Amino acid sequence: MGDEYLVEMRRVSKRFPGVLANDRVDLTVRAGEIHVLLGENGSGKSTLMSILAGLYRPDEGEIYIGGRRVYLRSPRDAIRAGIGMVHQHFRLVDTFTVARNVVLGDPRVPFFLSRRRIERDIAGLSRQYKLRVDSRARVWQLSVGERQRVEILKVLYRGCRVLVLDEPTAVLTPQEARELFHNLREMAANGRAVVVITHKLPEVMEIADRVTVLRRGRAVATLERGTFNQRDLAWLMVGRDVVFQIDKPPASRGEIVLEIKDLSVLRDSGRPGLQGLSLDVRAGEILGVAGVAGNGQRELAEAVTGLRPVQAGAVLLAGRDITNVGVRGVIEQGVGYIPEDRLGTGLVPGLGVVDNLILKDYRRPGFHRGPFLNRRRCREQAAALVDRFDVRHSGLDTPVKLLSGGNLQRLLLAREISGALRLIVAVYPIRGLDVGATEAVHRMLLEQRAGGRAILLISEDLDEIFKLSDRIAVLYEGRVTGLLPAGETNPEEVGLLMMGGPAKGAGV
Ligand SMILES: Nc1ncnc2c1ncn2[C@@H]1O[C@H](COP(=O)(O)OP(=O)(O)O)[C@@H](O)[C@H]1O
Numbered sequence: 001m002g003d004e005y006l007v008e009m010r011r012v013s014k015r016f017p018g019v020l021a022n023d024r025v026d027l028t029v030r031a032g033e034i035h036v037l038l039g040e041n042g043s044g045k046s047t048l049m050s051i052l053a054g055l056y057r058p059d060e061g062e063i064y065i066g067g068r069r070v071y072l073r074s075p076r077d078a079i080r081a082g083i084g085m086v087h088q089h090f091r092l093v094d095t096f097t098v099a100r101n102v103v104l105g106d107p108r109v110p111f112f113l114s115r116r117r118i119e120r121d122i123a124g125l126s127r128q129y130k131l132r133v134d135s136r137a138r139v140w141q142l143s144v145g146e147r148q149r150v151e152i153l154k155v156l157y158r159g160c161r162v163l164v165l166d167e168p169t170a171v172l173t174p175q176e177a178r179e180l181f182h183n184l185r186e187m188a189a190n191g192r193a194v195v196v197i198t199h200k201l202p203e204v205m206e207i208a209d210r211v212t213v214l215r216r217g218r219a220v221a222t223l224e225r226g227t228f229n230q231r232d233l234a235w236l237m238v239g240r241d242v243v244f245q246i247d248k249p250p251a252s253r254g255e256i257v258l259e260i261k262d263l264s265v266l267r268d269s270g271r272p273g274l275q276g277l278s279l280d281v282r283a284g285e286i287l288g289v290a291g292v293a294g295n296g297q298r299e300l301a302e303a304v305t306g307l308r309p310v311q312a313g314a315v316l317l318a319g320r321d322i323t324n325v326g327v328r329g330v331i332e333q334g335v336g337y338i339p340e341d342r343l344g345t346g347l348v349p350g351l352g353v354v355d356n357l358i359l360k361d362y363r364r365p366g367f368h369r370g371p372f373l374n375r376r377r378c379r380e381q382a383a384a385l386v387d388r389f390d391v392r393h394s395g396l397d398t399p400v401k402l403l404s405g406g407n408l409q410r411l412l413l414a415r416e417i418s419g420a421l422r423l424i425v426a427v428y429p430i431r432g433l434d435v436g437a438t439e440a441v442h443r444m445l446l447e448q449r450a451g452g453r454a455i456l457l458i459s460e461d462l463d464e465i466f467k468l469s470d471r472i473a474v475l476y477e478g479r480v481t482g483l484l485p486a487g488e489t490n491p492e493e494v495g496l497l498m499m500g501g502p503a504k505g506a507g508v
């Protein structure tokens with residue numbers, strides 16, 4: 001047996017409530033290789049590796065190491081079996097030193113082992129693998145890249161022969177990523193097996209000796225370096241699944257409603273979110289923005305709707321500059337917003353249906369008498385909207401947190417659409433909805449399109465993007481890397497662009 005096949009996962013399945021996260025997956029990882037696990041968000045990558053790291057128990061399937069069956073009931077078992085994982089969210093104690101974090105929870109380190117000895121060992125490892133970090137520093141003092149090195153040192157210190165990294169480059173600058181890959185190569189050359197999870201195609205091309213592609217929980221292919229290109233991978237990841245067509249009359253594109261010029265916006269972390277993004281959406285058009293989550297979608301939606309300050313560039317609505325006018329200013333210009341987090345930013349959970357519906361209208365004429373709200377008028381308006389948008393509720397004053405997901409979404413749509421005279425910004429509008437509610441939401445968006453509104457639709461779901469959009473813009477790392485008429489492209493091409501493939505389309 002020996003080392004050639006170090007780790008074998010055979011027909012491993014894992015079910016969570018309502019989702020089969022891993023479906024009879026076979027995966028073999030060899031000593032000395034960098035094996036990339038590639039797949040879209042939600043395809044089951046983290047789950048599969050969490051099973052290998054002893055965090056989850058598989059519902060079925062077997063794991064072998066060096067040909068011997070192993071049972072990994074806890075991370076401790078996995079470490080004993082030589083498997084260590086660096087998770088997407090680091091698990092370090094901020095107030096402890098690097099050295100203390102490295103030995104923390106290591107079953108083999110005796111309590112009384114001298115601090116100097118530990119620091120010396122860590123310094124040795126850190127030199128050997130060029131993982132620069134001061135073992136006496138406290139974690140809170142470290143950059144994200146350094147924290148990641150601590151996590152890697154932790155795994156190496158435990159003598160692990162299989163190193164798993166979950167989307168390690170997501171938090172790194174390109175330079176740090178290059179350095180990391182270099183270090184991983186070194187570890188593989190030393191006889192370790194390295195598994196890297198990613199959804200970025202250029203990374204696969206750069207580091208994979210072999211790649212296994214997961215799609216909807218299943219391993220659809222394992223390929224050797226040199227036998228694949230980015231297009232093959234995109235195809236395997238996204239799949240050839242048919243895009244269901246719904247009745248969509250041809251667009252009657254009118255004048256430009258939303259114009260975004262060279263927009264730069266920061267993320268919450270202070271790093272660039274959008275970097276000189278330009279787009280326009282016309283009346284009667286749905287512009288679909290595709291992309292893997294975290295590539296600037298939230299920043300785009302929030303900049304347009306006045307929720308996030310714009311650093312540079314401009315947002316124009318029907319020719320009028322609405323850059324940094326704030327939420328109220330944007331609403332007054334006739335913009336509706338269907339946010340990602342419906343109960344967090346869209347609706348007030350504890351308030352009733354009426355109050356939620358008038359939340360944005362209460363300053364309008366007709367809704368108040370002197371300083372007082374005109375309750376009767378509000379109720380009438382709410383009742384009409386609820387009826388028109390088919391919101392099922394058990395009373396207009398029932399707190400909306402008691403409504404089901406589909407009804408919440410219809411309520412939000414009712415409010416936003418009724419106030420949206422010009423533009424609707426919809427972010428993942430069908431997330432968490434079942435098929436029926438999805439249909440209803442899509443129908444409403446198409447009605448609004450037919451009514452001459454401009455719609456900016458942000459979604460990760462390519463089916464949805466293709467079903468609704470007239471044009472598709474692809475967002476990658478805060479920029480538009482593709483801008484294509486929906487009828488002249490296909491999911492594979494868009495998938496490729498989403499993963500950082502070469503830019504394509506007019507004005508990109
Ligand atoms: N702890 C969990 N509880 C319930 N569902 C989960 C849990 N972890 C993951 N899932 C679901 O399992 C599927 C696969 O998730 P995950 O393995 O995280 O995918 P990936 O890492 O490829 O993005 C998704 O549908 C996700 O929502």
Ligand SMILES: [Mg+2]
Nearest residue numbers: 045046047166
């Ligand atoms: Mg994951």
